[in-house]
Amino acid sequence: MILIRLLTICAVLILAWTAQASAATSNANSTILLQHQLKLKIDLAATRLSVVDQLRFSTNTTETWQFSLSERFNIEPNPNLALVKHENGFKYYQAKQAAFTLSYSAQLQSTPDCAWLTQACVQFDSKGIYLDANSQWYPTTSQALHTFELTAELPKDWVSLSQGEQVSATWQETQPQQAIYFLAGPFKVYSEPGKYATAQVYLQAADDELAKKYLSATHQYLEVYSKQLGAYPYRKFATVESFWETGWGMPSFTLLGSKVMRLPFILSSSFPHEILHNWWGNSVYVDSSQGNWSEGLTAYLADYQMSAGKGEAMNYRRDTVQKYANFTSNFQDFPLKNFQSRHDQTTQAIGYGKSLMLFHMLRQQLGTTAFEKGLQTLYQDYAFKTASFADLQTVFEKVSGQHLQAFFQQWLERTGAPQLALGEHPHIEKNGGTQLNLTLKQTQAGEPYQLRLPVIASFKDGKTETQWLDFNTSQQSFKLNYAQKPVAIGIDPEFEVLRIPELGEVPAALNVLYKAKPKTFVIARQVPAGMELAWEEAITAFSRGDKPKQRYDDAPLPDEGIVILLGGDNTALTGLLERAQQPFKLSETAYTLNSVNYTCGLHSLALSLTAGKQQVVLLDASTPEALQQ
Incomplete structure (x- = not known):
């Protein structure tokens, strides 16, 4: 039987909690605390940030301490400080006192396309300001937590945002934080008090309907998680329209890109994820x-x-x-x-x-x-x-x-996961019922896992019965008794256990392209002009460093491994589609799915199917640009 799944290619959004560089990483519950009184002066014309920080260092381990600051910042002369080293974009200072005032400034440059996985993202221009710990704009030290008061001189009609609670023009956070965030810009702010916290929305332009949706969803999820886990740890939760197409979660707020926050599924999928991070990761x-x-x-x-x-x-x-x-x-x-x-x-x-x-x-x-x-x-x-x-x-x-x-x-x-196999499974009639003598195997390399494995029996009347087995050896036999004879037995059929599934247990999926198994690339002898190099680059990318196996579409297909057919006019696909009893057809001019035609050249195709125990993928695009997308 051949199973076919046709997937529409679209942008995939993964929202993320931002783990900041200043986070404690090796000493749980460190006693190091930095208390800041920060005053920020913003000069947009000169793209300059000036900071005065009344700083206090609290610890029970030492009287002197070191801190670091981005090398972009110039510190005004201070007799309490000595430069210790300058490396990897940071300056490290030795402080002679536990409390002193630090004045420093720098010109900051925005990162217009924020590759947040690989760079420190900064916004500092007329659109707004975004600073986090990765740009190290405030003094910090290894394993430190921070409390702070933060006041900023803002351009006209601007508002600001940070953790904690805003009292007049000052943000105050008394609970120890791993990082200090600062945002500002000409936002339209919506605010609505609630039972668990104040819900807020910061938009780059007024949109009452959008704000209403986020305010309502915020109250809904704060109630759910507060009842489940304990009281929400902050005074507010703000949804901010980001300067980039991001999905970031910070303490007491989230940054969502303009397009991202308007996606119809976000409010019921990724948005609650970011709110929940205020319990796990941000408190x-x-x-x-x-x-x-x-x-x-x-x-x-x-x-x-x-x-x-x-x-x-x-x-x-x-x-x-x-x-x-x-x-x-x-x-x-x-x-x-x-x-x-x-x-x-x-x-x-x-x-x-x-x-x-x-x-x-x-x-x-x-x-x-x-x-x-x-x-x-x-x-x-x-x-x-x-x-x-x-x-x-x-x-x-x-x-x-x-x-x-x-x-x-x-x-x-351990790396990897269990791999299960079914051994002998005879049954006998006993005491008016049925006894199943079931043998299970763990076939993965290394020691067997200690598993609690569900076995679900299905009966003629439609009822089911679940038994949980303690399966702790490489091969183990079980005697399962039933009042009536089962018509089917499922070994973890609902995937309650992390394991490597058999091919027939899971639907066809395009992510087999990235699977580290042997792949054979089948390319048409007649390739449209301009696509030769594009297909070669695709083969290199999907080979993941292995030497690729290639053949033309008029040669026999291999009997094992993953087969990747390149190009919709690939003749090797014809036989596979004839065997597939699915609502998909391919002609010289169009793809047809569920009686809807998609014209070749106007649409790209990514088709994944399972043929017996073999995984097959068809990729088709009319231009190199379409293939990359």
Whole structure:
């Protein structure tokens, strides 16, 4: 049987919590605290920022201390300071006193196209201002947390935004923060007090209907998560129309691009994710020396639960394990404990996907009541402190009474995931019912995992029965008793466990292009003018460093591996489509899907299908530019 899935190519948005460079990374719950009284003067004509910071350093470890500042800033002469070193774009100073006033200034240049994964993004012009810890515009030191008061002299008709609460013209944040943010610009501000916090919207131009939607959604999600986890940790939550097409989550606000925030699905998908980060990541901080746990937990409690509310929980888990299997391999995979932040599909599959499944399996093992009690305890004990995976383990052991060392160790420290196989499974009639003698195998390399595996029996009357098996060895037999004879048995059919799925368990998907398995590229002998180089570049990109296997479309297809057909006029596709009983047809002039014609040359095509145990992808585009998109 051949299964076909036709995918429409579109921009994929992934919103992100911004893990700032100043975050504590190796010493959970550091006692270092920097208290700032910041006064900012803005000169847009000269693109100059001048800062006066009345600074106090609090610690119980030393009387002298060092701090760093971006090399762009010139510090006015100060007898309390000595320059220690200048490297990697920063200047490091030794301070002789724990409290003093620091004056400094710099010309700042905007980054018009913000590649936030690889650069410090700055906005400083007539459109507005954005500064975060990555541009290191304020003094900081390793493992420090910050409290602050911030006042800025703004251009006429401008407003500002930072963490905390605005009192007159000053922003105040008394809870220790990992970073200090500053935004300003000619925004139209909407504000609406609520039971849990004030909801705000900052727009570059007035849009009452859009603001109303975000204000309402903010109150809705603050209520949901406050009831589930504990009181929202800030006085406000603001949605800000960004200077870039971003989706960033910061303490007490989020930055969404103009196009992003108007996408119809954002309010019910990515927006709650950013609000939830105010519990995980922006108040309970991440000690990432042992792995970043907040992305997986936030994705599980926000994105996954939103899907579950629509009846799509199983599909979400299936897609998660499928992406993990496709985007990781022996040479790309790494332990979850080493995940810091997302920068490609592999890190996302591990840091978001594998981590999400860890929390799902933990919930299954502990039960929902103990799991949610653990979340509440984690928030209560670690708000405005750093927490590691080890701290999470301690909390969940405390509330559940279970020993979780083996559970966390196998999912944090090992690469890969279990691979399951079905052994012998005879059944006998016994005492008026049926006994199934089921043998299961773990076939992955290395030691077997300790798994709680659901087995679901289906019966003639439509009913089902689920039994959970403790499956801890490479091969294990189980005796399962049923009152009536099952018509089907499913081994984890709803993907409750992170594992490498069999090909027939998951739908065809384009992400097999990135899978680290042998690929054969089949190219037409007659290639349209101008496309030869484009197809060669595509082959190089999808080979992922391996030597590609190529053949022409009039040669026999291989029997194994991934087959990638390049070009809609690829004759090798004809036989595959004839075998596929799907509503898709391809002619010389058009693609037809569900009786709708798409003219060749005006539309690009990305088609993924499964032929037996083989994965096949067809790519077609009329121009190199269309192929790149």
